[in-house]
Amino acid sequence: MELFDVYPLFDINIVEGKGCHVWDQNGTEYLDLYGGHAVISIGHSHPHYVEMISKQVSKLGFYSNSVINKLQQQVANRLGVISGYEDYSLFLINTGAEANENALKLASFHNGRTRIISFAKSFHGRTSLAVEATDNPKIISPINANGHTSYLELNDIEAVKVELNKKDVCAVIIEGIQGVGGIKVPNDTFLKELREICTKTETVLILDEIQSGYGRSGKFFAHQHAGIKADIVTVAKGIGNGFPMAGVLISPQFKPVYGMLGTTFGGNHLACAAALAVIDVFEKESLIENAANIGQYLIGKLKKYPQIKDVRGRGLMIGLEFEESVKELRKKLLFEQKVFTGVSGTNVIRLLPPLCLSVEEADLFLNKLENIL
Numbered sequence: 001m002e003l004f005d006v007y008p009l010f011d012i013n014i015v016e017g018k019g020c021h022v023w024d025q026n027g028t029e030y031l032d033l034y035g036g037h038a039v040i041s042i043g044h045s046h047p048h049y050v051e052m053i054s055k056q057v058s059k060l061g062f063y064s065n066s067v068i069n070k071l072q073q074q075v076a077n078r079l080g081v082i083s084g085y086e087d088y089s090l091f092l093i094n095t096g097a098e099a100n101e102n103a104l105k106l107a108s109f110h111n112g113r114t115r116i117i118s119f120a121k122s123f124h125g126r127t128s129l130a131v132e133a134t135d136n137p138k139i140i141s142p143i144n145a146n147g148h149t150s151y152l153e154l155n156d157i158e159a160v161k162v163e164l165n166k167k168d169v170c171a172v173i174i175e176g177i178q179g180v181g182g183i184k185v186p187n188d189t190f191l192k193e194l195r196e197i198c199t200k201t202e203t204v205l206i207l208d209e210i211q212s213g214y215g216r217s218g219k220f221f222a223h224q225h226a227g228i229k230a231d232i233v234t235v236a237k238g239i240g241n242g243f244p245m246a247g248v249l250i251s252p253q254f255k256p257v258y259g260m261l262g263t264t265f266g267g268n269h270l271a272c273a274a275a276l277a278v279i280d281v282f283e284k285e286s287l288i289e290n291a292a293n294i295g296q297y298l299i300g301k302l303k304k305y306p307q308i309k310d311v312r313g314r315g316l317m318i319g320l321e322f323e324e325s326v327k328e329l330r331k332k333l334l335f336e337q338k339v340f341t342g343v344s345g346t347n348v349i350r351l352l353p354p355l356c357l358s359v360e361e362a363d364l365f366l367n368k369l370e371n372i373l
């Protein structure tokens, strides 16, 4: 059987990882400034993570959600404290798309409305709902284009007010920092006003922190830089450091009803062991502080290169915008300098390294970048 060929692949077979480094099958070492698309939060093959998952799988890998799984409550307690959302409830699933699907479903149950407001160039996963604001027509399927979603310009609060004052909008969904759309950071004042107008019009505010959350921005959630709270927060990627897991953080105003949401794999024993190991390492190694400090250091250094048109982002979610397409530059970084990076659109290199990146590794990246600039 062939693999269904829907995304281009580099001809590199990565077989091993440690911290911010990975190795291919020939033993060639690469510096990982992409973290498997923001998934690797605590670093590859962290010993504590390996131990926790190994111990759990040797006892029990999975049992159904028809019985109590105390590990889920432990994840909820620890995540509540570390995220500052202690009074919220947690629903566990497996992927970011699932988290957003469930968030929208909850919002719609809550206020009975169906319209969704999203923002141009935002990305919320491959969901069946119309929540993919993209200018790539290839990924808007007919079912996505069902007319329920309006895409507004990011930071245009007046346009948001016009729509929300119609009082028929179910939810506004927004990324803490736009990842796929070019590392665009919503203004703090925009987020504050968005919070206010959502409350006033009883519209649910959903913060998609799937890429920008879990410490990446230098705070647990990127929207916390603006000092606001969302009604629903969606998380995935970094929560399991590679183990597929996602969560929906739900405000106390939403009342659970049996049958409202459901899942087979969500919050399984192995996923919970992974999530608990991740939080242990976050706390022990102060990874959120590290993301803030190393991010500030990297951004400061990168801003000095005249070849780079703009450096954007927060913490270890950084976009380097160039005048022209970065396709060749990224290939050179990978094949000549042995550094993994990502892209956003055509002109932006996207950096999403593990949050344990050291100053030495940041300098190593800067040297390698300089070699090809």
Ligand code: PLP
Pocket (backbone or CB within 6 Å): 094, 095, 096, 097, 098, 100, 123, 124, 125, 126, 175, 179, 180, 208, 209, 210, 211, 212, 236, 237
């Ligand atoms: N939301 C954001 C902001 C994302 O960046 C992504 C994935 O890149 C998703 C949702 C979808 O997550 P998943 O691929 O786990 O479904």
